[in-house]
Amino acid sequence: MSTNNEQTQNIYGQMGLASLAIRFTMGFIFWGGFSRRAIYAVAPADGNHFKLDVEHANFVGNKIAAAYPGSFMPDTLVSVIQNVPLMNFTMWLFSFAELAVGLALIFGFATRLAAIGGMALNFGMMLVFGWMGSTCLDEWTMAAFGFGISAAVYITGAGYYSIDNKLASGKIGQWKLFPWLFSGPFPISNDALKKMSLWIAALTFIFVVGFYNVLYGATYSKLKPRVSFHHQNIQISDVHVKDDGSLSFYGYVNAGPDTQKGYVIKAELKDEFGDNVATWDGTTMANKAEIDNTFKMPWGSKFVRTRFGIGGKTGAQATIKLPSAEDMEIEEGETYTLKLSQIEGKPFEFTGVAKAENGGFVLEGKSSEH
DSSP, X not given: OXXXXXXXXXXXXXXXXXXXXXXXXXXXXXXXXXXXXXXXXXXXXXXXXXXXXXXXXXXXXXXXXXXXXXXXXXXXXXXXXXXXXXXXHHHHHHHHHHHHHHHHHHHTSSHHHHHHHHXXXXXXXXXXXXXXXXXXXXXXXXXXXXXXHHHHHHHHOOOSSSHHHHHTTSSXXXXXXXXXXXXXXXXXXXXXXXXXXXXXXHHHHHHHHHHHHHHHOOSSSOOOOXXXXXXXXXXXXXXXXXXXXXXXXXXXXXXXXXXXXXXXXXXXXXXXXXXXXXXXXXXXXXXXXXEEESOOSTTSOOEEEETTXXXXXXXXXXXXXXXXXXXXXXXXXXXXXXXXXXSSSOOEEEEEEEEEETTXXXXXXXXXXX
8 A cells, every 4th residue: 555655756746747748848949949049050051150159140139139129128138239248148148048947847857946947038038028929929928838837847846757756766855955946745735735836826827917918908908019019110319400401310110020120211301381391212311321320240130221211120229311401491499300201101200399509400309109
């Protein structure tokens, strides 16, 4: 006849079997993240360098550079992006964390510690990428499921088919922290286990529903994304008009999908009555616009000149100078609007009052938001 301890061991062994599929799946997802960057993309067919080469445009940091505008920590991420050695270290650290957590979950080694790591990694991904997803809330879905899977694996442990199961019968299995960080029965009563499981379930519920509501506002209302992941928005600031008729402004693509650029095909400066003061068509911008990108690294988001104007990927920031326009007349104290027309959708606009400065005027106002 089995003792209570043996029965409890069998129950946790069976629980581990029940979670074997999701433990392997979560582990393989993490392994896949590391291997795509550091192993399989070292010498791809198109000749690009692997994704952990900080000197190359394919460096995985380009994902952060495109995601930071809608993240919960944009200023912090911009600081990291601009510190290239720190960015390089961070991406390698994150990648090795994925490798360690992934392999630990797959083989069932220190499974509960790995599950905690999985929850932390998915929390971090939600903070940075949760707002993105041009088709079906892709990043939120991945982080939400990943967090839930990791939380479930923490309760079940690894079960029979795991390294933990082998270690449990040895000296390591006698450690007081073994059941909390590896696998097997928790050293607490059934009532305490129920309470702990409910707290973890509640934490998961808050994580999933809370982020869904904050990011998409659709828990009890219509879908209203906190930051648009379908359409680009170019925030305009620091608009200066020089005496020679040239105009410069600071552009920041602070919304939109990371899979395409926001394309501007015409720029107009209008007075308060809506009449054109100056116009720059797409051909003029494509050939003569001067672009000074904030992010100089090859993988940073940038504005570029295109065939029919200029374009900027999500996260791009730059000072853009348009060439001299003929017969431009600006009067101090008057209101002007800089209008950037895109290929489709609403134009991007900045409206401000002209104030004289050395060599021209500065428009003091604000950019419209989509």
